[in-house]
Amino acid sequence: MSAPPPAPLHATSETGDPPPRQAASLRRLRIAVWAAFALLVGIIIIVSVSLIRYDREQALRRADSELLSLTRVLEEHVARCFGETEAAVSEIAAQVARQGSIDSLGEAALQSLLRQRAANLPEAEFLFVEREDGSLAADSSPPDRQGVEPREGALHTPAMPHQLSEGVDIGSPLKSPLSGRWITPLTRQIFDASGKYLGTAGAAISHPYFEGVYKELQLAQKDTIMILHVNRASLLIHHPPADALIGSSVAGSPAISLDLRQRSSIVTATLPGGPEERITAYRRLADRPLIVSTSRPVADALADYHAHRERIITAAGVMTTLLAALALLLHQDTRRRDADRQTLAELNASLEERVRRRTEELEHSNRELLNFSYSVSHDLRAPLRAINGFSHALEEDYGQKIDDTGREYLARLRKASLRMGELIDELQKLASVSRHTLRIEQTDVSAIAQDILDDLAAVNQGRHVQAHVEPGLTADADPTLIRNALENLLGNAWKFTRDSHPPIIHVGGRPHGAEKLFYVTDNGIGFDMEHANKLFQPFQQLHKREGFEGSGIGLASVRRIIERHGGTVWAESSPGAGTTMFFTLPRSPALVRRPREKLQG
Known part of the structure; x- marks a missing residue:
């Protein structure tokens, strides 16, 4: 690259001082350069912060929408599970009521009936019938099971019910006497035609059954599902398993006070048993006193957002660095010109020989300054081409792996680099005016x-x-x-x-x-x-x-x-x-x- 021709030397006043308007013009130029730099950096920061905030809001909205969808699917599973079990318990209670007493069926026939119904209920660990005094009449467990005495209740809690009522009751969770695992009892009181209390038919809803539901929903590793009892304000089921939380009170949960007409809500807060903030979607079942929920840590919901934020910050940093380099170079260039003019003014006040000698030095300095300015404008294209080229290559090679937001960021990055290239072209045109040799x-x-x-x-x-x-x-x-x-x-x-x-x-x-x-x-x-x-x-x-x-x-x-x-x-x-x-x-x-x-x- 050939060096550009030197610009003519600037004149000085008769006293040897540089023209005040020229010095003021360079000062204004420096102020304008840094003001433009500050303005552009401010714009970059504002745009970057806006994009980051927008990304975060979008990530949270996506997480809210996904959790609500998962909660609706979970609601369907829970409604089907409890519905099938309630239907089986009600059918058993109806058959016993038609006989007039529990013992009229006989233990063998009753046990056969329970095992037949339990075979079609994977969600129920066992079915049982208790007499009016709370003793176990029969259950659906295998013949060789051990651990429950004939006079004990199916749940080790034989007792007359506190209140006689029709309908199905969902009890508090407890450990199964058969497997030692958590179950939730579902019972229905049996009455004969005259309204006499005969006993209770029930089922033990297996908590491990919901592990299959968890896998079917394809939840993330740290996602959780919960089933809450509205009337008791307690936690019935939690998966992944958390023994310390099962049966605990959730009276302070916003889900308990959920409006029946609203049914669904999204809450971002810490949950019992964990310090991390989570996004939780609640949905109340329409025909049962149950609330289902899915929960995800906020940090997991924002995982993609953090990756996007790093890319935005990197791009903003690159652009700010390039602008700072350009502003600094222009500032240094004007400062050097100021220094050269001052030197020339001082030398013009001395001997004629020194003026001639120093004038030659200044001509050489101006030549270097013009060459330096031209080279800077030219060399700035290399990183701009790299930015534009790599962003284009990134879109071509990895476009299928980047979402629409990422592709939008790449397009903005290329547009910004092209705009800066246009500004450099204009700067070179402006510089070429001074370098052009006049041909009159x-x-x-x-x-x-x-x-x-x-x-x-x-x-x-x-x-x-x-x-x-x-x-x-x-x-x-x-x-x-x-x-x-x-x-x-x-x-x-x-x-x-x-x-x-x-x-x-x-x-x-x-x-x-x-x-x-x-x-x-x-x-x-x-x-x-x-x-x-x-x-x-x-x-x-x-x-x-x-x-x-x-x-x-x-x-x-x-x-x-x-x-x-x-x-x-x-x-x-x-x-x-x-x-x-x-x-x-x-x-x-x-x-x-x-x-x-x-x-x-």
């Missing part, structure tokens, strides 16, 4: 302007702009740079007249003392002259909020081009009344230079 020749300004307008009309065939270029406009100038300036001026006029009816653009000129005056006028949106001092500054856009896109570099390039020719550029406008852009060029090639008074101005 007779230039047909009218032909160049008409050619640019024809190109704009060809690209925007749907627009009908009344454009007029005065014939015979010529100047001694570099045609390449003049075309660049006119492309920016006419492009702006074309852009800012989009809402005018009809849009009008006029290019003209006239003598202006020792110079030639040219102007481009339009009837576009215009601007307040209070902001005219920002118009030719890099990255300054007066109409960005109105939807007029741009990089903020165009008019800064125009100003450099005209000043390199020894001319000046300014604007006259008012809101809604259009804008006129003026620039002057010397009449003679000998006058194409940078006069000291123009630099100081």
